[in-house]
Amino acid sequence: MNTRVLVFLSLLLGIGAVLHFIIPPFIYGMKPDMLLSMMFLGIMMFPKAKYVLILSVAAGFISALTTQTPGGQIANMIDKPITGILFFGLLLLVKDRINVKINVPVLTAVGTMISGSIFITVALFIIGLMEGAFPVLFGTIVLPAAVLNTAFMMVVYPIVQNILKQTQPLSTA
8 A cells, every 4th residue: 555645645635624614504403425525535536445445434434433423323334335336436437438628527426426325224213113204314415515515626636636646656556
């Protein structure tokens, strides 16, 4: 494993953790997960299975520590690794086939919706299924989070990509 890459991924997780902590909650303590955006960014920058696994497990642990959602600790620990692996798979499918200006926002939106679906399903199971809660929570939390994460990624991705191009040894990992 490349130490520089791990340090860079740690920085992304740290920034994501701060953003995750300071974003205010919406409904039932749920809030957009900016740590998820940083996890996606790390996967896009360094698309290797070993980095995806480390990054997604660490993101799940950090999200679990900072969540305010009832049942969110376990939901985050389950959600992030599954989402990371699925996101990585989707990235590998479209990486060389679709322009990066299209696949970055689309993958971010789809990844956020996958993550939100897993999170809500697990959290509702833990706290007790409430009839009709999933569509309401998906519509009021996940979809706005997908929009926010996508807009965030459209701004941040080119900046980080430019930084990586300027630090040549890091981008060859």
